[in-house]
Amino acid sequence: MKAPEKRKFQTRLVRWFKANRRPMPWRETNDPYKIWISETLLQQTQVATATGYYLRFISRFPDVRSLSRARLQTVLKLWEGLGYYARARNLHRAASQIVKRFNGRVPDDMEGLLSLPGIGRYTAGAVLSIAYGKPVPVLDGNVIRVLSRLFRVEDDVRRSETREALWDLAESLMPAGNCRDYNEALMELGAVVCAPRNPACPVCPVRPDCKAFAASVQEDYPRSAPRKAIPHKHVTAGIIWKNGKFLITLRPARGMLGGLWEFPGGKAEPGETLEQCLKREIREELGIEIRVLRKLVSVNHAYTHFRITLHAFECLAGAGRVRPLACDDFKWITSRELDRYPFPGADRKIIALLSRIDPPKRGTRPPEKGDPG
């Protein structure tokens, strides 16, 4: 785009935004801390979902220091149900780094921001432009869609070379002033007008600049290769009783669902029954034998790269002391205490279905020869 049309594009976009700006709690502030929190929440997460979490988070942790002093478990509990829990772990780590290395101030330069865990080029650009008013571009999914349509970008937008080109494009369109409005406008346009399907081209302020609209091929962009099929797995979980309490285990701090609590168990191997699976997993994870009494419920749950059916079984703990062999910690608790702990969505579904988790009645199944206990 040449300079005059670029200015026209920027003006049309920002004028539209000022007239159509949706109110959001983080749009009421310039506080870099709050902008950082909101942008982290908004990664992979829609505005409607993020809003409630944002209000609770800011109310509990109004500034960097309060977040840095918090326990990770408290932060994860506030994040429960949102997914991508590394975001919460990184927020917590970054807060203490900001206190130590930056005297409690969120950095106002690209290098400082990128040095913090959980902050990549998008979040750094958002904080710099929105909180500090600096002319730094942002490129999120919305902007990718808008730009790929405006310029009919033919390459797969998931390829890193294409991403690089899109960053260059975003940078070249960036105005010198009005940076906050401009970047928010670009993302807002992608969210409410330039939607993935059925984009509202008739009301689009930059329709005159759009090559895809000119050729009536808006919905063909952004281009990307078809994704591959996702596998389905069967997973077991034990409600393992002893002395009126049951076991929960803490997932290792790194990796999937890291730092969350769950009912112990694991993935079924090929050819293994669910009961065999559960007994094996408990042996490997906690070093004890169990007696499986009955199946309680099964729930389906979808992750990004696979789906699971999670089967919950009522069990009794056998003799021997529990050791955290393949988890970071374990606790014996009652159902009243469940809400204190952050759980993955699938485990929450089980908890909801059981409504109350009561100890097994005696004589549920006749004792068998070789049963533990």
Place this chain on the structure above:
DNA sequence: AATACGGGGGA
């Protein structure tokens, strides 16, 4: 350069 990482919403 490719893959792992959750869960919600819309068709």
Place this chain on the structure above:
DNA sequence: TCCCCAGTATT
């Protein structure tokens, strides 16, 4: 029910 969405860290 299925399909789509998409920043950062890791390998």
